[in-house]
Amino acid sequence: MHSDLVISQADRRPMYLQILEQVRRRIAIGDWQPGDELPSIRGLAASVQVSVITVKRAYLELERTGIIVTRQGKGSFVADTADLRTRLQHGELDEHLSSAIEVGRQLGLGATELEGRLRKLWDRKAPDVAGKDERER
Amino acid sequence: MTERLIEVAGVEKAYRFFRLTNVSLELEAGQIMGFVGPNGAGKSTLMRILMGMARHDRGSVRVLGHPIPEQQAPAKRDIGFVSEDMRLHGNVSLAWHMKLIASIYPAWDATYADVLLDRFNLHAEQQIKALSHGERVKATLLLALARRPRLLLLDEPTTGLDPVARHEILTELMAVVQDERRAVLFSSHNTQDVEQISDQIVFIDRGRIIDASDKETFLDRWRRLHLDVPAGVELPALQDVVETRTSGQIAIVTTKAYSPGLETIYQRAGAQVRDIQRMTLEEIFVANVMSNRREQAA
Numbered sequence: 001m002h003s004d005l006v007i008s009q010a011d012r013r014p015m016y017l018q019i020l021e022q023v024r025r026r027i028a029i030g031d032w033q034p035g036d037e038l039p040s041i042r043g044l045a046a047s048v049q050v051s052v053i054t055v056k057r058a059y060l061e062l063e064r065t066g067i068i069v070t071r072q073g074k075g076s077f078v079a080d081t082a083d084l085r086t087r088l089q090h091g092e093l094d095e096h097l098s099s100a101i102e103v104g105r106q107l108g109l110g111a112t113e114l115e116g117r118l119r120k121l122w123d124r125k126a127p128d129v130a131g132k133d134e135r136e137r
Numbered sequence: 138m139t140e141r142l143i144e145v146a147g148v149e150k151a152y153r154f155f156r157l158t159n160v161s162l163e164l165e166a167g168q169i170m171g172f173v174g175p176n177g178a179g180k181s182t183l184m185r186i187l188m189g190m191a192r193h194d195r196g197s198v199r200v201l202g203h204p205i206p207e208q209q210a211p212a213k214r215d216i217g218f219v220s221e222d223m224r225l226h227g228n229v230s231l232a233w234h235m236k237l238i239a240s241i242y243p244a245w246d247a248t249y250a251d252v253l254l255d256r257f258n259l260h261a262e263q264q265i266k267a268l269s270h271g272e273r274v275k276a277t278l279l280l281a282l283a284r285r286p287r288l289l290l291l292d293e294p295t296t297g298l299d300p301v302a303r304h305e306i307l308t309e310l311m312a313v314v315q316d317e318r319r320a321v322l323f324s325s326h327n328t329q330d331v332e333q334i335s336d337q338i339v340f341i342d343r344g345r346i347i348d349a350s351d352k353e354t355f356l357d358r359w360r361r362l363h364l365d366v367p368a369g370v371e372l373p374a375l376q377d378v379v380e381t382r383t384s385g386q387i388a389i390v391t392t393k394a395y396s397p398g399l400e401t402i403y404q405r406a407g408a409q410v411r412d413i414q415r416m417t418l419e420e421i422f423v424a425n426v427m428s429n430r431r432e433q434a435a
Contacts, residue, residue: 009329009332009333012415014356014357014415016353042314042315042317043315045311045314046308046311046312046315049304049307049308049311049333049334050333050334051169051333051334051335051336051352052167052168052169052314052336053168053336053337053351053352053353054352054353057353
């Protein structure tokens, strides 16, 4: 499998997390399909120029969360679960919403105020969809 | 079981103005170890001991299973050593050196040597004295790499190199450990290079190893906490906190053993945690050296 992951030293997130997130992203958008083989740990380490131990840690974490499976002596594969892609996309959405909540809290906003803000942005960004939504009510 | 390519235990070596004190370290096959220390910390001395070029006063050294310095000859057949004070002959070409090394070491890989010439942008026919500093370092490295030794000992291989040359060298070091039986020990005071490619990291200062661990553990444990400390609140003294800097009602705490429980401890004491920051290997290194020197002085 081709592995054009890129990690950045200027990124404040640790390197293992950058790798982990990029692998998750690849699977979420469907570039890497369930059952596909991942690059080997040493191969990926060499191609993105990070320590073997860093890639190992990212893979272990992906394994722990059921996103990939590692078969002894055979390599690592994207988990063959039907809803993996949707699960990852929902996970991503939750992460974004969580950080919005965090910023909201710092501004002293409650849940209702945040909901209002979300609704406002929704209407501005997708008026057609929002309009349809209104009509259906 | 993974094989240990380097085993150093309790090594001491005294010079008139410098001593190595109780140095122990182990390097397993398949790994890259970064050896980090300020100038004069003892990095080169230890490399020379590993090569049998200096004899330790106490302790034991085994390299590739061979006791050093007694059996250095068989060990050295499979070690590629590169250091700053290795001089190539200026009046001959790189090709001349390649031929010489090839005649000494049967494992010389001429095809790989050609690949390296290309990757390092070197011309075999060029006279050594016409090479720039960076080209000379790459030439020395090429001579070591093309022998395909199991163990590479590199003393400051990236010092004084431009970013492109450094990248080329780091790429080749990563390529070495594609083979799980091989290993690299490289010393550097460029913590960025070490942070990027090392699996294991050893910090040395004033002849003592002050800390050693795998890189992920290092980066995970060290944190800086930014605290708001209202007047009258006293911060608890904690064992793993290596430094606390206070200015007005703000304190910055550096810990070498972070866990989420630490926040609770500070909050219970009446302080508020504003931010928790990860540290770069460079910041960890400096904080480590400074706290260690304070301890030694106390």
